[in-house]
Amino acid sequence: MRPRIKFCGAAGTVTGSCFWIKSDAASFLVDCGMYQGSKTLKELNYGDFPFSPADIDFVLLTHAHIDHSGLVPKLVKHGFTGPIFTTEGTRDLLAFMWPDSAYIQETEVKFLNRRREQKGIKTVTPIYDQSDAHDAINQIKTIDYASWTDPMAGVRMRYWNAGHILGSASIEVEIADSAGETIRLLFSGDIGPEHKLFHPNPDAPDSIDFLVCEATYGDRLKTPLSPEMRRDRLAAAINEAIRSGEGVLVVPAFSVERTQELLIDIGILLREKRIHDSLVFLDSPLAIKATQTFALYADDLEDVSHSDTFLFNDNFVFTKDADESKRINAYKNNIIIIAASGMCEAGRIRHHLKRRLWNPNATVMMVGYQAPGTLGALLLNGKKAVRIQGETVKVRATITDLDVYSGHADADGLEEWVLDRMPVRGNVFLVHGEPSSLDSLRSRLITAGLSDERVVIPELDNEYELSPQRAEKTKGDTKPRIATATASRLDWHNDLAQLSLDIVDELEGAADERSRQIILRRLRRALEKDERPD
Numbered sequence: 001m002r003p004r005i006k007f008c009g010a011a012g013t014v015t016g017s018c019f020w021i022k023s024d025a026a027s028f029l030v031d032c033g034m035y036q037g038s039k040t041l042k043e044l045n046y047g048d049f050p051f052s053p054a055d056i057d058f059v060l061l062t063h064a065h066i067d068h069s070g071l072v073p074k075l076v077k078h079g080f081t082g083p084i085f086t087t088e089g090t091r092d093l094l095a096f097m098w099p100d101s102a103y104i105q106e107t108e109v110k111f112l113n114r115r116r117e118q119k120g121i122k123t124v125t126p127i128y129d130q131s132d133a134h135d136a137i138n139q140i141k142t143i144d145y146a147s148w149t150d151p152m153a154g155v156r157m158r159y160w161n162a163g164h165i166l167g168s169a170s171i172e173v174e175i176a177d178s179a180g181e182t183i184r185l186l187f188s189g190d191i192g193p194e195h196k197l198f199h200p201n202p203d204a205p206d207s208i209d210f211l212v213c214e215a216t217y218g219d220r221l222k223t224p225l226s227p228e229m230r231r232d233r234l235a236a237a238i239n240e241a242i243r244s245g246e247g248v249l250v251v252p253a254f255s256v257e258r259t260q261e262l263l264i265d266i267g268i269l270l271r272e273k274r275i276h277d278s279l280v281f282l283d284s285p286l287a288i289k290a291t292q293t294f295a296l297y298a299d300d301l302e303d304v305s306h307s308d309t310f311l312f313n314d315n316f317v318f319t320k321d322a323d324e325s326k327r328i329n330a331y332k333n334n335i336i337i338i339a340a341s342g343m344c345e346a347g348r349i350r351h352h353l354k355r356r357l358w359n360p361n362a363t364v365m366m367v368g369y370q371a372p373g374t375l376g377a378l379l380l381n382g383k384k385a386v387r388i389q390g391e392t393v394k395v396r397a398t399i400t401d402l403d404v405y406s407g408h409a410d411a412d413g414l415e416e417w418v419l420d421r422m423p424v425r426g427n428v429f430l431v432h433g434e435p436s437s438l439d440s441l442r443s444r445l446i447t448a449g450l451s452d453e454r455v456v457i458p459e460l461d462n463e464y465e466l467s468p469q470r471a472e473k474t475k476g477d478t479k480p481r482i483a484t485a486t487a488s489r490l491d492w493h494n495d496l497a498q499l500s501l502d503i504v505d506e507l508e509g510a511a512d513e514r515s516r517q518i519i520l521r522r523l524r525r526a527l528e529k530d531e532r533p534d
């Protein structure tokens with residue numbers, strides 16, 4: 001049998017990265033990520049894998065982000081017993097990220113089951129729990145960058161620095177096929193931008209047969225910023241928010257990498273007295289663990305003189321428990337609060353937003369991508385009121401967006417990275433992007449000289465047979481779980497949430513009780529069935 005690749009995730013959408021490679025020698029996965037975003041996508045996390053976990057020989061992980069690694073504990077729960085190959089950095093991050101993800105699954109399901117029991121509906125079980133997460137951690141085998149590893153006869157692989165987050169890698173794989181030929185594949189993982197804080201520029205081999213490349217920012221260009229320019233912009237944003245100590249700045253931040261980038265820059269600005277002498281609370285157990293992990297790697301990271309830079313700034317307060325977190329509420333001004341999650345969908349940031357959004361002396365500053373439909377995106381879009389933990393909260397705080405940090409190469413960076421891999425004898429598969437980013441990167445590559453039929457955008461659960469020169473789409477052995485067209489779209493749940501907020505906005509903005517009654521009457525009329533005869 002010729003080797004085959006099946007796109008079991010991140011096809012036509014960003015999340016759920018998972019590629020299944022089958023050959024006579026082995027059956028293995030590159031990444032096994034969780035789906036995030038719309039409810040339709042998230043439901044895929046609960047369904048069966050399009051393969052049998054017990055039949056998978058090993059797993060290769062490009063990096064620790066949950067959309068690349070988050071379903072590995074589920075794979076283990078359902079019978080996968082083989083090794084999981086990662087870099088040391090990825091292993092150290094997963095050691096707390098998987099248990100944290102399990103904790104989220106368990107609490108979400110507990111909450112859901114309480115409501116299901118009240119309604120008399122069958123309860124559900126979490127996707128996986130703590131013990132599955134720990135079993136998965138025990139199956140990790142670490143490997144060094146740049147050295148070949150043979151997980152089985154007939155397959156070998158090598159990890160390359162992808163410059164995206166701590167431990168991130170692009171993975172080169174060689175597979176011997178039944179005809180005695182060797183097929184070389186390269187999986188980009190997520191590619192970092194040039195001059196990223198902490199990491200050297202991405203690197204990978206050229207002259208391969210097949211390239212599977214991410215396209216997250218395939219349609220976006222970012223102005224390159226020197227570290228000095230980046231810190232100037234951050235200083236200006238902080239000074240505007242804190243003023244001379246009267247303001248409060250709340251920063252929703254991703255725990256891994258973004259939080260550490262902020263801490264480094266804020267630490268430098270404080271030392272250089274370019275911002276007001278404010279306390280900086282890091283209020284997220286996950287972000288604190290990630291920061292401690294980064295400190296362990298301080299010697300390997302670029303732009304870090306020593307681990308003290310993270311951990312021993314007099315102004316930094318890492319909260320130890322929920323009580324300490326609550327005590328932050330007592331501070332009325334002159335503080336910066338960094339809390340997860342980055343898109344305000346979970347975690348302690350929601351408590352802080354609930355307590356601060358109504359207050360005009362607060363500023364909420366987004367420092368990362370806000371997916372459509374998330375609380376972070378609603379705030380950025382200028383919503384006057386939002387729902388948090390069942391309550392409507394008025395937004396009087398200033399909402400800002402500081403777009404100076406990025407873990408991803410932009411469209412120019414991606415194009416350049418792909419062209420540096422040439423020649424690619426077979427196909428370039430574009431994955432991990434919304435349709436517009438995928439199409440845009442594809443057009444760029446064709447303009448740059450790649451032939452039209454070689455640049456492929458696979459759909460979810462598409463399978464291709466690989467011979468050294470080309471990939472041929474097979475009929476596949478399973479039906480696609482959802483149509484790719486629906487993968488990237490917001491579904492009706494998001495629309496409903498948005499509509500509810502709009503109705504509240506409209507009612508609260510109405511002049512008086514009478515106008516509110518008129519709005520409600522109109523809405524009810526819209527719901528009534530049309531009973532006129534044909």
Ligand SMILES: [Zn+2]
Pocket residue numbers: 063065068164190
């Ligand atoms: Zn990533």
